[in-house]
Amino acid sequence: QVQLVESGGGLVQAGGSLRLSCAASGRTFSSYYMGWFRQAPGKEREFVAVISRSGDSSFYADSVKGRFTISRDNAQNTVYLQMNSLKPEGTAVYYCAAGASVLSTSVRRFGSWGQGTQVTVSS
Numbered sequence: 001q002v003q004l005v006e007s008g009g010g011l012v013q014a015g016g017s018l019r020l021s022c023a024a025s026g027r028t029f030s031s032y033y034m035g036w037f038r039q040a041p042g043k044e045r046e047f048v049a050v051i052s053r054s055g056d057s058s059f060y061a062d063s064v065k066g067r068f069t070i071s072r073d074n075a076q077n078t079v080y081l082q083m084n085s086l087k088p089e090g091t092a093v094y095y096c097a098a099g100a101s102v103l104s105t106s107v108r109r110f111g112s113w114g115q116g117t118q119v120t121v122s123s
Contacts, residue, residue, distance in 0.1 A: 002025070002026040002029065002032060002112045003025045003026050004023070004024055004097070004112055005115070006095065006096045006114040007020070007023070008020040008021050008117060009094060009117030010119070011120045012120070012122070013121070013122050014086060014087055014122065014123050015085060017082070017083060017084045018119060019082050020080065020081040020083065020094055020096075021079075022034070022036075023078050024077045024098065030074040031100065032053065032112075033099050033103045033104075034051050034070075034072055034096065034097070035048070035049065035050040035099065035105070036079075036094060036097075037095045037107065038092035038095065040089075040092040045095065047061050047105040047106070048064055049061070049064065050099075050103060050105055051079065055071065055072045055074070057103070058070050059105060063089075064083075064090075067083065067085045068084070079096060087121060088121045090121050092118075093116040094117050094118075095116045096113070097110035097113050098111065
């Protein structure tokens with residue numbers, strides 16, 4: 001298991017930017033593919049972005065493609081989510097997650113989760 005701690009959330013106006021960070025500790029960070037998910041009140045947790053173990057591949061939900069960028073620094077055991085052109089519908093708790101098997105965008109494939117960080121986008 002790997003322990004994950006997110007940071008960087010907050011309140012931002014529509015059109016603004018935020019950068020989320022997720023610090024990992026425990027087993028070897030580079031052995032995990034890493035993802036970001038979000039959950040709005042009353043809704044299911046949904047996929048946002050995922051990055052491969054080496055960082056050379058990434059995939060995004062259609063709703064954030066072109067605006068969000070996922071990256072990782074294996075030397076610092078950290079994964080990031082740069083969020084630009086934020087929209088009010090992006091208001092949610094954002095979770096970092098680690099997966100150990102085949103790279104996936106499914107919640108069920110991620111075995112370790114952080115506690116989440118709140119992002120609120122005002123209109």
